[in-house]
Structure formats: structure tokens, C-alpha cells
Amino acid sequence: MLSNIGFPGLILILVLALIIFGPKKLPEIGRSLGESLREFKKSTKGIMDDSEDNNTKK
Numbered sequence: 001m002l003s004n005i006g007f008p009g010l011i012l013i014l015v016l017a018l019i020i021f022g023p024k025k026l027p028e029i030g031r032s033l034g035e036s037l038r039e040f041k042k043s044t045k046g047i048m049d050d051s052e053d054n055n056t057k058k
Contacts (some may be wrong), residue, residue, distance in 0.1 A: 017029075
């Protein structure tokens, strides 16, 4: 789904986000989104490590 956006579509989304949220709020939104993704990756990595440990114990 997201692979069909392309470069012009990405620029359009960024411009709309800038218009809607404003230049002062946009860095805060990006920072919070990055932290959320980092936490999600860390938690899924922990789940994958746990499942690998359970598979080797059997």
C-alpha cells in the first residue's frame, strides 16, 4: 500500500502536515512518532527473543 505513494505523494503529505500542524508542532510529532516506533521495535524484539528461547528448550 505505501510503496505506491512515490516521491510526489510523500511531498504532498509533508506539505499538508506542515499546513495542518504548523512548523512549531511538527518536530514534536516526529519525535514522539520516532519514540513510539523505537518502543514497538524493542517490544517485538523481546517477544521474538522469547519465542526463540522457547523453541530451543523443546
